[in-house]
Amino acid sequence: MILADIEKKLFTLHTKNITYQMKVDEYGFLLHTYYGAKIENEDMSKFIQYLWRGFSGHPYEMKNVEGNFNWSLDTLPQEYSTYGSGDYRSPALHVINTDGSSDCDLRYNRYEIIEGKPALKGLPATYGSSDEVQTLKIELLDKISGIGVDLYYSVFEQRDIITRNAIIKNGGKGKVWLERAMSMCVDYNIAPNFDLMTFYGRQLGEKFIERAPLRHGKTVADSFRGSSSSQRTPFMILCDNNASETQGDCYGFCLVYSGSFLSEVEQDQADQVRVTMGIQPESFRWELNSGDEFCTPEVMMSFSSEGLGQLSRNYHNIIHHNLTRGKYHLSRRPILINNWEATYFNFTEEQIYKIAEDASKLGIEMLVLDDGWFGKRDDARSGLGDWFVNTGKLPSGINKFCQKINDLGMKFGLWFEPEMISEDSDLFRAHPDWVLRTAGRQGMLGRCQFVIDMSRKDVVDYLYDSISSVLKSANIEYVKWDANRQIANAWTALLPAERQGEVMHRYVLGLYDLLERLTSSFPNILFESCSGGGNRFDAGMLYYAPQTWASDNSDAFARLFIQYGTSFMFPVSTMGAHVSACPNHQTGRISPLETRGVVAMSGTFGYELDTNLMTDEEKEIIKKQVETYKKYYDLINYGDYYRLSDPYKTDRYVAWMFLSEDKSKALVNYVQVRAYANAPAIYVKLQGLKEDSIYIVNGKEYSGRSLMKCGIYFGSENGDMIAKQIEVVEK
Ligand code: GLA
DSSP states (O other), X not given: OXXXXXXXXXXXXXXXXXXXXXXXXXXXXXXXXXXXXXOOSOOGGGGOOOOOOTTOOOOGGGTTSTTGGGOOTTTSOBSSOBTXXXXXXXXXXXXXXXXXXXXXXXXXXXXXXXXXXXXXXXXXOOOOOTTTEEEEEEEEEOTXXXXXXXXXXXXXXXXXXXXXXXXXXXXXXXXXXXXXXXXXXXXXXXXXXXXXXXXXXXXXXXEEEEEEEOOBEEEEEEEOSSSOOSSEEEEEEEEETTOXXXXXXXXXXXXXXXXXXXXXXXXXXXXXXXXXXXXXXXXXXXXXXXXXXXXXXXXXXXXXXXXXXXXXXXXXXXXXXXXXXXXXXXXXXXXXXXXXXXXXXXXXXXXXXXXXXXXXXXXXXXXXXXXXXXXXXXXXXXXXXXXXXXXXXXXXXXXXXXXXXXXXXXXXXXXXXXXXXXXXXXXXXXXXXXXXSOTTSOOOOBTTEEEBXXXXXXXXXXXXXXXXXXXXXXXXXXXXXXXXXXXOSOOOTTSOGGGGGGHHHHHHHHHHHHHHHHXXXXXXXXXXXXXXXXXXXXXXXXXXOSEEEOBSOOOHHHHHHHHHHHTTTSOGGGEEEEEEOSSOTTTOOOOOHHHHHHHHTXXXXXXXXXXXXXXXXXXXXXXXXXXXXXXXXXXXXXXXXXXXXXXXXXXXXXXXXXXXXXXXXEEEEEEEOSOOTTOXXXXXXXXXXXXXXXXXETTEEEEHHHHHHTOEEOOOOSSSSEEEEEEEEEO
């Protein structure tokens, strides 16, 4: 709900459990007054303290006002701060004016309440009907330069989510340049002892968690790589320093963007905290001609006073229901088998067919043909860009081969890496200038490939046509959209020197344009994004592809950490997870097939091995896994997710559960990570149940209260990586 008190110029946003408030002060500055647990009908501006802080100046117009020494943009909480205004903290906006100055004096101009939520032109964003979401638009204006900023706040009341973004408009006469245009700025004038949680990683080890007390100065989590990256995820949490899964105030910030980004938290001289998030300014400079506007990507903000678990569930719900789209957004996704770890590049049509044939007998529903089916592609050195079938490897061609797979009762999916080009490819030979690199320089290679210049419309058009013609040629029902390197040498032949700072963002816009066109032209295809695993697992990509291959590391032990970290922001329905062969190809570890299944089925389940090489006993286990996954599909994919342990705190076990919306049924998953002889008993406390209800667990009756206070004892087994699943059903 959005409340606008015109007289007081007070704007209050309420969700089920959250209040966010701002107020225009007597000088026209838009001050932030509150963000946190719900407080009804109160003007929170009384909590703003006007205190003297040396070396923090005030605007000229206050020169004769009493108390002016206590009024400074450098210390007051603001909704959208600007560089050069006397606020020395991190700005939301830095404009270079036509005359080269950086002044930008934004004052309140007008507001509007919109039922529903306007789309963001060319950018991914949450969506919802006018029953679900309302939007407040506040216009700020610098009367001298004509620069205007429209701040958008969309309130998803039932989901406890508020989204923010800004549109910067050049209403002046001359050209200006944006040096920094953040999506949002949130100031905490009453800042508790915050911890900051960020998510870092690397290839084969994505979404590790770092939690540390906030310190003075700036703490940055960002990417310069042209993509969001596994090195840093565009998501962070500020929480009470004693917040846990089940208690404490927690604030989440999730950027819906797939390019270079910046998340920054700054604790200032007065212990106040500012959060800014948006496009990475380091590689960004955007020219705005008179009348032009620039739209920043959206940030999904959420708050929970009930700990990290609820914060995550808020994100799971909004992403599942109001961000992902398409046919498979809410319908059952097929259990797939992918040939990559079974064959790598080295396969024949016959071999792939045999994998499919065998897998179909086990209940697996789709074959995904990975890298190597096109152009001249026997290894990573060539072929990218040549999206036509390699008949040496696939003599039947895509259509006939797809039919053969369909005749087995299976769907067929195909791998692409649309944004890349190999030097040894027909496409490169025809268009060497389509590569993203500086004229006169050779540029950086990554996995022997260049990045295609997606900032160019002609290139995006070409890719649309060439990929569409493959997708039209057969009954392809799934696409794996890979991207196996990141951007360097961001220079395009089509822009003048002074506009090269636009390339990184234009690349992302080109990528989104291509994805939008392909996903709407082929609505029946399930898209899964991938970037050497989870190197671009972000909310932006999920708008086009409802699932992402979470990591090229398919080892069950490693996945316990990767999927744990990913679960802080993304629901299991978005996390690609496969059972692979043992010894595991990335770590050499051997873990039981049952455990590999339990871990993988806490994601979009599939297999990545050659079932022909398995024993009959192993095949029986796979059959059972497939049945189990189908049985619990709704609970796993649409239920609420609870983390029941922290793998960073104990090496003994990891546990998590899925709970149905009506809390009548749960599936508890437990992996004994390490066996210890004569070990103390572990009781795993469940969460979210109805306290007074009776639940049946392994044939015995327990109250919801006792299961949550005392927990379930899973026993102690000999051997590492032993998994168990227990069903909990209300009597
Ligand atoms: C990336 C993907 C893998 C596989 C290979 C193919 O590494 O993450 O799953 O598709 O590319 O080259």
